[in-house]
Amino acid sequence: MSPPAPLATTEEMLAFDREHIWHPYSSVINPPPVFPVARANGTQIELEDGRTLIDAMASWWSVIHGYNHPRINQALHDQIDELAHVMFGGFTHRPATQLAAQLIEITPDPLNRVFFADSGSVSVEVAIKMAIQFWASRNQPAKQKLLTVRGGYHGDTFGAMAVCDPVNGMHGLFTSVLPQHIFADRPTIPFGASWSSDAIASIERNLREHCAELAAVIIEPIVQGAGGMWFYHPEYLRQIRTLCDAFGVLLVFDEIATGFGRTGKLFACEHAGVAPDIMCLGKALTGGYMSLAATLTSTDVATSISEGEPGVFMHGPTFMANPLACAAAIASIEVLLDSPWQNNIARIEAFLQKNLAPCAQLPAVDQIRVLGAIGVVELKSAVDMHRIPQAFVDRGVWVRPFGRLVYVMPPYTITDQALSHVTDAIIDVLTDPPLL
Numbered sequence: 001m002s003p004p005a006p007l008a009t010t011e012e013m014l015a016f017d018r019e020h021i022w023h024p025y026s027s028v029i030n031p032p033p034v035f036p037v038a039r040a041n042g043t044q045i046e047l048e049d050g051r052t053l054i055d056a057m058a059s060w061w062s063v064i065h066g067y068n069h070p071r072i073n074q075a076l077h078d079q080i081d082e083l084a085h086v087m088f089g090g091f092t093h094r095p096a097t098q099l100a101a102q103l104i105e106i107t108p109d110p111l112n113r114v115f116f117a118d119s120g121s122v123s124v125e126v127a128i129k130m131a132i133q134f135w136a137s138r139n140q141p142a143k144q145k146l147l148t149v150r151g152g153y154h155g156d157t158f159g160a161m162a163v164c165d166p167v168n169g170m171h172g173l174f175t176s177v178l179p180q181h182i183f184a185d186r187p188t189i190p191f192g193a194s195w196s197s198d199a200i201a202s203i204e205r206n207l208r209e210h211c212a213e214l215a216a217v218i219i220e221p222i223v224q225g226a227g228g229m230w231f232y233h234p235e236y237l238r239q240i241r242t243l244c245d246a247f248g249v250l251l252v253f254d255e256i257a258t259g260f261g262r263t264g265k266l267f268a269c270e271h272a273g274v275a276p277d278i279m280c281l282g283k284a285l286t287g288g289y290m291s292l293a294a295t296l297t298s299t300d301v302a303t304s305i306s307e308g309e310p311g312v313f314m315h316g317p318t319f320m321a322n323p324l325a326c327a328a329a330i331a332s333i334e335v336l337l338d339s340p341w342q343n344n345i346a347r348i349e350a351f352l353q354k355n356l357a358p359c360a361q362l363p364a365v366d367q368i369r370v371l372g373a374i375g376v377v378e379l380k381s382a383v384d385m386h387r388i389p390q391a392f393v394d395r396g397v398w399v400r401p402f403g404r405l406v407y408v409m410p411p412y413t414i415t416d417q418a419l420s421h422v423t424d425a426i427i428d429v430l431t432d433p434p435l436l
């Protein structure tokens with residue numbers, strides 16, 4: 001073996017990265033630029049060359065309190081000196097039990113059984129398995145399919161991919177090896193618009209037709225995230241809850257993106273005042289510090305699963321309930337609940353509404369949408385991912401669009417002043433025709 005290449009300079013490190021490392025959804029032949037991060041603090045990301053970027057992405061929904069938070073740092077320092085990891089088969093520990101107690105306390109009522117998973121996608125796999133095992137235990141083994149809506153995103157693993165939007169879900173290549181589920185029309189009535197009772201027709205028809213083979217409906221409540229950044233009417237969720245009960249189908253809410261305050265409620269399903277039978281959490285669970293997710297369900301579902309064959313729930317990842325990740329999550333939830341997060345979200349929402357509004361006049365722009373601390377500028381055509389992130393970096397902000405969507409979901413602690421840099425940069429970049 002040859003010794004590792006010298007990586008002393010930033011250029012050498014970047015060259016090595018281009019040669020050897022995959023980034024999310026990237027090509028090794030023509031990789032888009034990546035920027036070398038040295039450190040991050042609050043809402044600022046510092047590059048190796050000393051430039052700083054205002055973070056408008058919260059590292060994909062997760063860093064809700066900003067980077068390098070003293071209380072979460074301290075919790076991790078304290079935990080690492082006690083117990084960094086131990087297998088969860090045959091053991092338990094304070095970080096897991098305390099976090100589970102917190103999650104049960106803050107999530108809707110029937111959810112009081114917690115399964116800790118490693119990532120959002122895995123928590124979706126776990127939710128799907130729970131639903132299928134539930135019906136097998138209830139002597140209805142034919143109920144193995146899922147119903148979902150178009151435009152959804154639930155993760156990149158096989159079970160999760162199978163319920164992502166079949167067209168723009170980024171996984172078309174795998175269609176023939178994926179389990180075939182059932183797709184209803186996407187929710188078309190926007191959040192805040194007036195309800196129309198025929199909007200639920202596609203979901204209702206599919207439930208009526210397929211309920212004998214349906215284990216569960218899975219849906220992202222209120223906000224369809226990576227599948228299109230679309231905000232829909234809460235009445236969908238109320239109607240889906242009623243229909244699921246009527247047709248004997250479980251209801252899974254994927255709150256991986258929306259959980260922990262992002263939409264102005266602690267969980268997005270609170271906009272509709274309904275609870276699921278199974279809920280997936282991830283992303284902001286640890287304040288963006290560690291990979292951790294959780295699947296919560298009711299005692300009813302959990303005991304049914306355990307009453308059937310083989311008498312246990314069939315999942316158990318190696319790093320289940322990792323104590324460091326749990327400690328970060330406990331601290332992050334405490335920081336959230338001790339903060340005036342509702343005020344922060346309302347402030348960010350009002351700011352984005354006012355300061356993204358001028359974008360609507362730009363020729364490149366199709367539509368502006370804002371809900372909670374999420375701002376979306378939908379364009380008429382897709383951006384060039386080799387040039388647009390660079391254009392934002394040149395303007396001192398971190399915005400990473402995908403497809404036709406330029407969107408922001410900053411840390412809740414971002415100041416109005418920092419936010420105005422972000423919205424000014426968006427307007428500036430979208431006004432620059434050679435960039436689009």
Ligand SMILES: *Cc1c(COP(=O)(O)O)cnc(C)c1O
Nearest residue numbers: 119120121153154155225256257
């Ligand atoms: C990000 C996301 C996932 C997948 O989570 P990973 O941690 O990336 O596996 C699933 N569902 C939703 C709604 C998400 O936003």
